[in-house]
Amino acid sequence: MAGVLIGLALLAFWLFSLFDVVTTPEDEVRNVPKALWILIVILIPLLGGMVWMARGRPRAQRQAWPVTPGPGMPKGPDDDPDFLRDLERRMRGDDVS
Template sequence: MAYAAGMPMVLGLALLAFWLYCLFDVITTPEEETRNLPKVLWVLIVVLLLAVGGLLWLLLGRPRVPSPLAPEAGPGETARPAAPRGPDDDPEFLKDLDRRLRDED
């Protein structure tokens, strides 16, 4: 039962770390990327409402990160990830390789 005595302290430190993360995230996010409210209001919400404010920021205010696999598609187009390219698909690499092989002979 001795380990249970420190549990509130661990929970408190976790909440403090979460709150600090959210606060720094709001502060470092550019004004034009915040969603739903101005940046100043988000800072106030996170500071005054602590963990609840941080959760609101993550769910409602934080900018959405576009998927790196889905490039933007125009109207009527389907977004597809680019096919991976290997060195043998690169004409410059093949020319350089051919030149190096000829130089060795």
């Protein structure tokens, strides 16, 4: 019974890997051409699927964490109108120090 479950799990992983390779757009496949990935997954079922998952699958797009300046967060100097006004005054030579 355990052998049957392991066999079904391997078959499911192999089918998932093969379907994933086939449905991945050609320009997003990494390291080797898509046709070669299909052959690798078909000819070497378990190892080919694991290598596909680790080295051939497209990387997930990561989004930058949106951080908006809050009341206690420091602002950059180019976001501070007083700093920019003072800088322009100093560049014109109007600095009275």
